[in-house]
Amino acid sequence: MTPVAMAPGKTTLAGRRRPVILAASLLAAGAVVLRAAVAVVPKVGDIAPHTEEFLKNDADAKKEDPVAYAKRTLLECDAVAFDVDSTVVVTEGIDLLAKCFNVGKEVAALTTAAMNGGVKFQDAMRDRLNLMAANNMTRKSLEECIKTEGKPVYSKGVLEFVKRLHARGVHVYLVSGGFRNMILPIAKDMNIPEDRVYANTILFKNDGSYKGFDQSAPTSRDGGKPKALKTIAKKGGYKTMIMVGDGATDLQARPPAKVFIGYGGVTVREKVKAGADWFVMGFNEVLNVLPKSK
Numbered sequence: 083m084t085p086v087a088m089a090p091g092k093t094t095l096a097g098r099r100r101p102v103i104l105a106a107s108l109l110a111a112g113a114v115v116l117r118a119a120v121a122v123v124p125k126v127g128d129i130a131p132h133t134e135e136f137l138k139n140d141a142d143a144k145k146e147d148p149v150a151y152a153k154r155t156l157l158e159c160d161a162v163a164f165d166v167d168s169t170v171v172v173t174e175g176i177d178l179l180a181k182c183f184n185v186g187k188e189v190a191a192l193t194t195a196a197m198n199g200g201v202k203f204q205d206a207m208r209d210r211l212n213l214m215a216a217n218n219m220t221r222k223s224l225e226e227c228i229k230t231e232g233k234p235v236y237s238k239g240v241l242e243f244v245k246r247l248h249a250r251g252v253h254v255y256l257v258s259g260g261f262r263n264m265i266l267p268i269a270k271d272m273n274i275p276e277d278r279v280y281a282n283t284i285l286f287k288n289d290g291s292y293k294g295f296d297q298s299a300p301t302s303r304d305g306g307k308p309k310a311l312k313t314i315a316k317k318g319g320y321k322t323m324i325m326v327g328d329g330a331t332d333l334q335a336r337p338p339a340k341v342f343i344g345y346g347g348v349t350v351r352e353k354v355k356a357g358a359d360w361f362v363m364g365f366n367e368v369l370n371v372l373p374k375s376k
């Protein structure tokens with residue numbers, strides 16, 4: 083093709099468009115690079131980053147900041163699962179039980195060892211229950227203990243949180259590594275049906291002496307919470323679930339949960355804070371987002 087002859091200082095239409103197209107291409111390329119950088123590099127400050135795995139799995143999450151995404155999801159979700167110890171209530175159930183059998187310090191040491199890693203959840207559970215059994219834990223003494231020590235002290239705002247979820251038609255679950263006999267009264271207070279409680283069962287022999295714990299419950303093993311949520315999603319046919327909790331095992335439940343709300347009102351764990359989509363220090367922060375039930 084013969085080049086178009088041009089007078090000095092003049093450009094053809096195509097010539098004028100070229101720099102515009104070039105600039106637009108550069109801008110688009112820049113945006114792609116920027117988007118990639120935002121997705122991979124965690125933001126510092128009060129916005130907790132999504133995990134890379136989560137970003138890979140959820141296209142929506144890439145478009146907005148994690149806190150905004152979590153708030154929007156809270157208004158759209160069909161099920162919310164709560165951890166219980168140090169989340170719904172301000173205590174750790176096993177510590178309360180250990181106190182009854184005068185092995186508080188020993189059980190706390192085993193809990194710390196488990197939290198520092200190297201001990202499987204199921205092994206830590208077995209050791210702690212064995213220790214209590216060796217110190218007079220029977221069906222009867224455990225029931226007495228739950229009556230005296232097990233009275234739940236709720237985190238501020240959590241009952242209203244669940245009430246508002248229920249009013250919106252959202253199904254609420256309790257998913258805990260703690261014990262069912264301590265959690266059922268809590269579920270009752272919150273109007274949560276028993277079949278929405280996933281927790282562990284302590285087993286006793288016919289004579290009332292300690293036998294062990296139900297090892298078929300997903301919550302009795304490492305990786306139990308994601309497994310429990312998978313079952314819940316399948317049974318309930320839920321599309322959008324949220325997990326709320328204070329611990330690393332709660333954070334593991336996303337996925338299958340779309341969003342993880344970290345709760346730091348009792349204990350702040352840095353790993354959990356860093357991994358949460360939205361980390362709250364009190365449930366009032368959540369109530370500010372969730373409309374009041376009529």
Ligand SMILES: [Mg+2]
Nearest residue numbers: 165167168329
């Ligand atoms: Mg907890």
